[in-house]
Amino acid sequence: MRTPLQRGTGTRRAGPSNGWSSPSVRSVFTAAFVAIVVLIAMQLSFEGQTHAVPWLALPPLVASAFLNWRWVTVVGLASLAVAFVYLWCVNEFEVVTAFGHAVDFLVVSAATAVSVAVAVVRERDDDRLRRLTQLASVVQQAILRPIDSRLGPFDIAARYVSARSGADIGGDLYEALETEYGVRIIIGDVRGKGLDAVRLSSTVLGSFRHVAFDRADQRCMVADLDQAVARNADEEDFVTAILLQERGGTLEILNCGHPPPMLVRDGAASYLEPESMAPPLGLGPTARELTVRLQPGDRIFLYTDGLAEARKDGEFFPIEDRAWSLIGHGDVGDGLASLETALRRWVGGPLADDIALLLLDYRPDQV
Numbered sequence: 001m002r003t004p005l006q007r008g009t010g011t012r013r014a015g016p017s018n019g020w021s022s023p024s025v026r027s028v029f030t031a032a033f034v035a036i037v038v039l040i041a042m043q044l045s046f047e048g049q050t051h052a053v054p055w056l057a058l059p060p061l062v063a064s065a066f067l068n069w070r071w072v073t074v075v076g077l078a079s080l081a082v083a084f085v086y087l088w089c090v091n092e093f094e095v096v097t098a099f100g101h102a103v104d105f106l107v108v109s110a111a112t113a114v115s116v117a118v119a120v121v122r123e124r125d126d127d128r129l130r131r132l133t134q135l136a137s138v139v140q141q142a143i144l145r146p147i148d149s150r151l152g153p154f155d156i157a158a159r160y161v162s163a164r165s166g167a168d169i170g171g172d173l174y175e176a177l178e179t180e181y182g183v184r185i186i187i188g189d190v191r192g193k194g195l196d197a198v199r200l201s202s203t204v205l206g207s208f209r210h211v212a213f214d215r216a217d218q219r220c221m222v223a224d225l226d227q228a229v230a231r232n233a234d235e236e237d238f239v240t241a242i243l244l245q246e247r248g249g250t251l252e253i254l255n256c257g258h259p260p261p262m263l264v265r266d267g268a269a270s271y272l273e274p275e276s277m278a279p280p281l282g283l284g285p286t287a288r289e290l291t292v293r294l295q296p297g298d299r300i301f302l303y304t305d306g307l308a309e310a311r312k313d314g315e316f317f318p319i320e321d322r323a324w325s326l327i328g329h330g331d332v333g334d335g336l337a338s339l340e341t342a343l344r345r346w347v348g349g350p351l352a353d354d355i356a357l358l359l360l361d362y363r364p365d366q367v
Helices: 023-045 053-063 069-090 095-099 102-143 195-211 218-232 319-327 332-347
Strands: 154-161 172-179 182-190 239-247 250-256 262-265 268-271 290-293 299-303 355-362
Touching (some): 023 053, 023 069, 053 102, 069 102, 102 195, 154 172, 154 332, 172 195, 172 355, 182 195, 182 355, 195 239, 218 239, 218 250, 239 299, 262 319, 268 319, 299 319, 332 355
Antiparallel strands (some): 154 355, 172 182, 239 250, 250 290, 262 268, 262 299, 299 355
């Protein structure tokens, strides 16, 4: 069984909780002291032509963007100490004369104080964001339950690709259930983000888990889900969705304003599009059923619009051209992992939206 949330990983910036064991902390700390040495070397090399001592305010300011306030304090005190030692030496070791350069000390001291304050605020905000991110992950895991890797005649893999590491929760949803009417699947996307989107996503999934076992006709399920969304959504909210049902080798598809599923068969990929698109849930859809006769080895790929709208330099990700090479063979879970890797490399930066992915492999001989 695969968990529904399999997020992309990335290199994290040194946070306030990082200690000396963190390579990022050591790197930034070392760079700060190298900067201090370079500034003093410049002062010694161009004596009389430049006055680099006030520039010693820069290392603690830069460090405040990466290190916690304790390490920033160390960098700031080091800058002050180096400034004093330099002025003490050039003024023939007279402490009073060295302290006479009040402006230099004032600039470096003020920069150190500001840097420590910035680090404290950033540390507090990072801790808050970390807690919110953890909460968002827990909420999404509670809503998107794990899907069995085998349901009826299908091998199934699900994957949730997060666009960012923050707590801006998306409303992508999916579910797969085995009922007396066959395997029933839904994938959808709630308009908007945040807690309202999560609430509406939870409403749709809860309703689907109920009506999937009670309604023999998928069109009745669409009507029930539409009413559930209309009762709980704001005036401008809606949910795009696809409902699928497999019975006896026949796949029945109802599309309510969602990007069409893809059929991968015999080395080629094609979209399963209805003659006319029904409105999303919450807007009174009357969906027309599309029927497809499945063959052993067929793969059905479902996704949300985060994939359909992924682009680089105005060009959309060529999923149809690359579908067979990415998801047309091998294990379904590995196929989705390969797709995510290829997508992130192709975009070359952060994704614009979260993406929910489902891949079904039709294997009736293994039932």
